[in-house]
Each structure stands twice: as C-alpha cells, then as structure tokens.
Amino acid sequence: MEAELKTMTTKDKLIAEFESSKNSLFDNIQLREQALEAFSKQGIPNRKSEEYKYVNIELSMKGDFAFSSSKKLSAKQIESTQFLKDAIIVVIENGKFNSESSKVNSLPKGLQILTISEAVSDESYTKHYTKYADINSDVFIALNTAFASGGVFIHLAKSAVIETPIHIIHISSVSENTILNTRNLIVVEENAQVQFVESYETVDLSAKSFTNTLTEIVVEANAIVSHFKIQNECELGSLISTTQVVQKGKSVFSNHTFTLSGSLVRNNLNIVLDGEHIESHLNGLYLTNGNQVVDNHTLVDHRKPNCNSNELYKGIIEDKSSATFNGKIYVRKDAQKTNAFQSNKNILLSDDGTINTKPQLEIYADDVKCSHGTSTGKLDVDKIFYLRARGLSEASAKKLLMHAFASEVLDSIKGMEDLHNYLEERISKRFE
Amino acid sequence: MLSIKNLHASIDGKEILKGVNLEVKAGEIHAIMGPNGSGKSTLSAVLAGREDYEVTEGSVTFNEKDLLELLPEDRAREGVFLAFQYPVEIPGVSNVNFLKIALNEIRAYKGLEPMEAKDFLVRLKEKQKLVELDGKLASRSVNEGFSGGEKKRNEIFQMAMLEPKLSILDETDSGLDIDALRIVAGGVNKLKSKDNAIIVITHYQRLLDYIVPDVVHILYNGKIVKSGPKELALELEEKGYDFIKEQVGA
Numbered sequence: 069m070e071a072e073l074k075t076m077t078t079k080d081k082l083i084a085e086f087e088s089s090k091n092s093l094f095d096n097i098q099l100r101e102q103a104l105e106a107f108s109k110q111g112i113p114n115r116k117s118e119e120y121k122y123v124n125i126e127l128s129m130k131g132d133f134a135f136s137s138s139k140k141l142s143a144k145q146i147e148s149t150q151f152l153k154d155a156i157i158v159v160i161e162n163g164k165f166n167s168e169s170s171k172v173n174s175l176p177k178g179l180q181i182l183t184i185s186e187a188v189s190d191e192s193y194t195k196h197y198t199k200y201a202d203i204n205s206d207v208f209i210a211l212n213t214a215f216a217s218g219g220v221f222i223h224l225a226k227s228a229v230i231e232t233p234i235h236i237i238h239i240s241s242v243s244e245n246t247i248l249n250t251r252n253l254i255v256v257e258e259n260a261q262v263q264f265v266e267s268y269e270t271v272d273l274s275a276k277s278f279t280n281t282l283t284e285i286v287v288e289a290n291a292i293v294s295h296f297k298i299q300n301e302c303e304l305g306s307l308i309s310t311t312q313v314v315q316k317g318k319s320v321f322s323n324h325t326f327t328l329s330g331s332l333v334r335n336n337l338n339i340v341l342d343g344e345h346i347e348s349h350l351n352g353l354y355l356t357n358g359n360q361v362v363d364n365h366t367l368v369d370h371r372k373p374n375c376n377s378n379e380l381y382k383g384i385i386e387d388k389s390s391a392t393f394n395g396k397i398y399v400r401k402d403a404q405k406t407n408a409f410q411s412n413k414n415i416l417l418s419d420d421g422t423i424n425t426k427p428q429l430e431i432y433a434d435d436v437k438c439s440h441g442t443s444t445g446k447l448d449v450d451k452i453f454y455l456r457a458r459g460l461s462e463a464s465a466k467k468l469l470m471h472a473f474a475s476e477v478l479d480s481i482k483g484m485e486d487l488h489n490y491l492e493e494r495i496s497k498r499f500e
Numbered sequence: 501m502l503s504i505k506n507l508h509a510s511i512d513g514k515e516i517l518k519g520v521n522l523e524v525k526a527g528e529i530h531a532i533m534g535p536n537g538s539g540k541s542t543l544s545a546v547l548a549g550r551e552d553y554e555v556t557e558g559s560v561t562f563n564e565k566d567l568l569e570l571l572p573e574d575r576a577r578e579g580v581f582l583a584f585q586y587p588v589e590i591p592g593v594s595n596v597n598f599l600k601i602a603l604n605e606i607r608a609y610k611g612l613e614p615m616e617a618k619d620f621l622v623r624l625k626e627k628q629k630l631v632e633l634d635g636k637l638a639s640r641s642v643n644e645g646f647s648g649g650e651k652k653r654n655e656i657f658q659m660a661m662l663e664p665k666l667s668i669l670d671e672t673d674s675g676l677d678i679d680a681l682r683i684v685a686g687g688v689n690k691l692k693s694k695d696n697a698i699i700v701i702t703h704y705q706r707l708l709d710y711i712v713p714d715v716v717h718i719l720y721n722g723k724i725v726k727s728g729p730k731e732l733a734l735e736l737e738e739k740g741y742d743f744i745k746e747q748v749g750a
C-alpha cells in the first residue's frame with residue numbers, strides 16, 4: 069500500500085481521497101461527483117497549461133497531503149490576526165468555522181452568518197450555491213467544489229446596510245502537509261450595503277499548507293459591496309484564491325487584493341457584470357521577494373450595456389521572485405456603451421526577478437471605450453537623485469518612492485481607516 | 501567656502517568640463533552665464549554629486565572637505581543645495597512629508613534630534629510666506645502637475661526650508677513671470693547672509709537686477725573664460741556671446 073501510494077500522481081491521490089471520504093461529506097454528493105469528474109478531466113496544471121504556466125502547481129502539490137488538520141491555535145494567535153478595531157469577526161481555522169473565536173452573536177438586523185452545514189437547507193443558499201463558479205472553467209473550482217468543507221454562508225437581506233465591516237479570518241497552522249478546500253458564499257440582496265475583509269494568515273507552520281479557497285459573491289441590484297483580500301501567507305504556505313462575483317443592475321462592487329507574502333499565491337478574480345449601469349473596481353497590490361511566486365488572473369465579463377469597470381494592479385518585485393498579471397476583459401455583443409479600463413504597473417528591483425504581464429481584451433461590441441496599459445520599470449534614477457540632493461539617504465529615497473508607488477492602490481481604499489492604517493504599516497515595514 | 505580647481509568631467513566618454521576654476525567665499529554671490537550647452541548644468545550636477553558624470557581631473561573643496569568624495573546626500577547635509585533647471589515630478593510623495601524627512605536626516609547627520617512637529621510647522625508657514633508659495637502647492641505631491649514657474653518657486657521654497665550654506669540656482673529665473681521673478685529673487689535675497697553663498701546660473705541680466713552678483717563668470721565650452729564685475733553681464737546682454745568667442749579665439 070505504501071509503495072503504491074508513492075507511485076501515485078497527485079491527481080490519483082486526490083481522486084482516491086475523494087472516493088474514500090465522500091460518504092462522510094454531508095451534502096450534495098451528486099454535485100461533488102460531477103466536480104470530481106471535471107477535476108479529473110482537467111488534471112493538475114503543469115507548465116504547459118496556458119492558464120497556469122507561470123506557477124509551478126505540480127511542485128507545490130507534490131508529496132502526501134492530509135485534507136484536514138486537527139491542530140488548534142491558541143486564542144492569542146487568533147487574536148493577533150484581528151487588525152480591525154471594530155468588526156464582525158468570522159474565524160475560519162484550518163478551513164473550518166471556529167464559532168468560539170468568531171464574534172457573530174447579536175448580528176445587526178438583516179445579516180445572517182451560517183456555517184455551510186447549517187446553510188444546506190437555506191433557500192437562498194441552495195438558489196445560489198455553485199451557480200457561478202463553473203467547475204468546467206477551472207480545475208481549482210472543480211477541486212474545491214468536490215472537496216468543499218468548512219466555510220460560511222453570509223446573507224444580507226434586502227436594504228440591509230451594515231456599517232461594521234465583516235472580517236473573515238482564514239488562519240491555518242498545520243503540522244503535516246495539508247490541502248484545505250474552503251468555500252464561502254456571500255449573497256447581498258437588493259439595495260444592501262456591506263464591506264468584507266478576507267485575510268489569509270498562516271502561523272506557526274511546521275509543514276506545507278496548500279489552501280484552495282473559493283468565495284462566491286452575489287451582488288443583487290443596487291447593492292454596494294466592498295471586498296478586501298489581505299494575503300499574509302508564510303513561506304510554507306501556498307494559496308489558490310478564487311473569487312467569483314456576479315453583479316446585477318446598478319450595483320457597485322469593488323475588490324482590493326493585497327498580496328504581502330507567501331511562497332505561491334494565485335488569485336483568480338472573476339466578475340460577471342450581468343445587468344446595466346453596474347460599476348466594478350478591481351485594485352491589486354503585490355509586493356514579492358525571495359523566491360515568491362504571485363499570479364493575479366482577473367476576468368471582467370461585460371454582458372450588458374452601460375457599465376463601467378476600472379482596474380489597477382501594481383507590483384514591486386524583488387530578489388528572485390516572480391509576478392504575473394493576466395487581465396481579461398470581455399465585452400459581449402450586447403454590452404454597448406461599456407467603459408472598461410485596465411492598468412498594470414510594475415517596479416522590478418532586481419535583475420533576477422520576473423514579471424509577466426498580459427492584458428487580454430476581447431471586444432465584440434462596437435460602441436465602447438476600452439483601454440489598457442502596462443509598464444515595468446526600475447525606480448526612476450532622476451527621482452532618487454532629486455531626493456538625495458535634498459539630503460535623503462539612498463535607502464530612504466527608494467523607500468519613499470516605493471511607498472509612493474504603492475499608495476495609489478492603498479489610497480483607493482475609502483472609508484476604512486483602520487484597514488488603511490494596518491496596510492500602511494505593513495507596507496512601510498516591507499520597505500525598510 | 502568652495503574651491504574648484506582644474507575640474508574636468510565627462511559623460512559617456514565625452515568631455516564636457518575642461519578645467520573649471522572657481523573660488524566662492526562665504527557672503528558672496530556669483531553669477532555664471534554662458535551659451536547653451538557650455539556646461540553650466542553639468543557643473544552644478546557634478547557639484548551636487550550626480551553619478552552619471554565622471555570626474556577625470558581636478559578637485560573640489562567645500563568648507564575644507566573633499567566634496568567629490570561625498571555621497572550626494574552628504575553634500576546636501578554639508579550644506580550644498582542645487583535648485584534644478586528641470587525639477588522632477590514625484591507623484592505620491594508629498595512636498596511637506598519629504599521636506600520633513602530631508603530636514604531630519606540633515607539634522608541626524610549633524611547629531612541633532614528630529615525637529616519638533618510644531619517648530620517644523622512654524623518654519624513651513626514662514627518659508628511659504630517668504631516665496632509666497634500657495635499652501636495648496638506645499639502640501640501636494642512634489643512638483644506633480646506644477647506649472648514651470650511653480651516648480652521653480654518650489655525649488656526656492658525648499659532652499660528656504662533647508663537653509664543651505666551654498667545654493668546653486670540653475671536657471672531658476674526661466675519660466676518665471678515678471679511678478680514671480682521679483683518675489684523669488686526677493687526671497688533669495690532675504691535668505692542671503694554673510695555666512696552663506698549663492699551661485700546663480702542664468703541667461704538674463706534681468707535676474708541680476710534683483711540678485712546682484714559680486715562676480716560674473718562666463719562659462720564657455722567647458723571652461724570659465726572670463727570673470728568680471730556685475731557690469732560684465734550688461735556687456736554680454738548688449739554684445740551677445742560673439743565678443744567672447746572672438747576674445748578666446750574660437
């Protein structure tokens with residue numbers, strides 16, 4: 069048996085694991101089986117897979133993995149990840165909702181937070197679950213759908229306006245190599261307003277953690293949703309993070325993704341604009357160093373007329389790290405009067421770093437305004453000299469310029485002062 | 501204060517400065533004039549420590565220190581200030597914030613504590629008034645979207661904030677309207693004392709009506725070919741550079 073396991077591929081191991089554990093998975097067996105089949109068809113991406121060619125997934129998934137971890141984090145460790153002064157806290161510890169550490173009692177009116185096992189009988193949950201993230205479009209969506217456990221279902225009733233942000237803390241700490249498939253569903257009904265912060269932290273890792281997390285977000289008509297992802301994985305942590313969003317008419321959705329560390333981070337942010345007069349904002353900042361690999365794939369799918377999307381991703385690449393930005397914009401035939409803007413700017417600080425940037429615009433409507441731009445450069449020597457000529461050391465001149473570069477993304481955070489300050493501090497530390 | 505001896509400097513293998521000699525004492529104002537491309541900005545860049553230029557011969561002493569040995573920031577901390585001919589725009593870096601860092605790094609170099617926030621604000625207000633710089637400009641990103649004249653005024657504002665010993669003003673007058681010229685020159689005069697010195701690089705006599713030089717030098721083809729009293733500038737204005745060319749036999 070041992071020997072047999074060793075010769076098995078990662079894909080075979082995952083399939084075997086599914087077969088042996090599927091009876092203990094509580095819901096939706098049929099759906100999970102379909103997802104597994106989709107996974108099996110697509111297989112683990114390798115260097116030849118167009119969509120994953122810049123991230124070595126095979127390597128990060130090599131070896132034997134467990135599918136859950138019983139390691140418990142201390143209250144203090146969990147508390148240390150709470151950087152918002154006032155927030156509704158949802159703790160997902162090693163892929164599982166931790167009700168003790170979460171602060172979800174006495175929620176504001178119109179807000180409902182349920183674990184997935186509680187949610188299976190919820191009408192809204194069953195209406196939306198797995199309806200947007202297509203198992204045939206991406207192997208990690210398929211894998212997540214097959215194995216999904218833990219996670220939460222968050223529901224905002226019509227016209228509910230929640231002032232306090234909801235902070236979903238994904239925290240893991242494993243002592244053997246572990247794959248976690250966390251899944252969240254967020255449904256924001258018409259006219260509701262809410263802010264989500266999802267942070268990913270790994271603490272005290274003594275083995276590799278591979279997190280494949282998927283969050284589906286439904287933004288109904290006129291709703292306003294801000295979604296922040298803060299990624300603080302440690303060197304042994306790999307993260308595949310998919311956010312699948314669907315927006316209805318006149319809604320506003322904005323996403324900010326900050327990738328501050330981690331050995332391998334792949335973000336898939338897919339937004340479908342399925343209504344008119346929608347606004348979507350996509351902002352990203354990635355600061356990579358060491359041997360880190362960060363890959364941001366975004367997809368903005370304009371399906372209806374009169375919508376605006378605005379995208380800004382910026383990165384600073386140090387050492388031997390590598391960063392990828394792939395931004396797809398689809399403007400479908402019906403989506404006349406679309407405004408779609410995209411910009412990706414990078415600073416490459418070392419000769420050994422790599423940046424791959426690829427805008428991909430597919431436009432099938434004729435009356436649209438679309439633009440994209442990318443740039444990659446070093447820190448501007450004229451600016452460094454100017455600052456030094458005023459008495460700043462070379463190091464502080466560079467720090468100031470990197471900070472200025474990053475601040476464009478940072479300052480696009482509106483009305484979340486403590487989040488802004490936390491990130492400001494984290495980013496400043498990185499430039500020391 | 502400043503002593504330049506037989507200074508030769510080149511860029512990309514091309515010699516631009518071909519033996520510059522210049523002595524500036526505390527309390528003096530020197531004007532450097534000269535045709536386009538003669539090497540005026542090159543001289544100021546070499547003094548400020550721009551690394552693209554290679555000094556191949558000669559020496560520069562500043563208050564007994566070998567200036568050429570110092571990093572650009574240490575030259576600034578020793579009291580050298582260059583008002584750039586073409587100030588760069590630095591989006592995302594606020595004028596005020598960067599001046600605070602600059603001041604405190606200069607103070608740290610001298611073994612002084614960081615400036616009290618209150619004292620900094622007082623100085624900020626005072627110097628803003630001196631060059632009549634709009635408060636909005638002071639708090640904006642360094643030179644971002646500033647007009648040509650506003651950039652020049654901002655350079656003198658920075659000079660006022662940092663209180664250098666030697667200021668090199670590289671064509672600070674170009675781009676200034678008549679009123680701005682008067683205000684900026686007035687500011688410079690107020691900053692002038694017996695302990696500091698100023699080198700003004702200019703093409704026009706106009707500026708020298710306000711900032712009256714003790715000596716006027718003509719830099720031509722990488723060398724100072726003529727020095728004289730302030731009347732030399734008037735003569736230049738009248739006759740153009742041809743008479744210099746004739747005199748040096750070019």
Ligand SMILES: Nc1ncnc2c1ncn2[C@@H]1O[C@H](COP(=O)(O)OP(=O)(O)OP(=O)(O)O)[C@@H](O)[C@H]1O
Pocket residue numbers: 511512514516534535536537538539540541542543585
């Ligand atoms: N990288 C370079 N390679 C070659 N020549 C250069 C380079 N940079 C500057 N030069 C030349 O050096 C010469 C001196 O330039 P500098 O800017 O010092 O002139 P200037 O006296 O300040 O002129 P202006 O009055 O127009 O400001 C010019 O001929 C210029 O073309």
Ligand SMILES: [Mg+2]
Pocket residue numbers: 540541542585670671
């Ligand atoms: Mg010049």
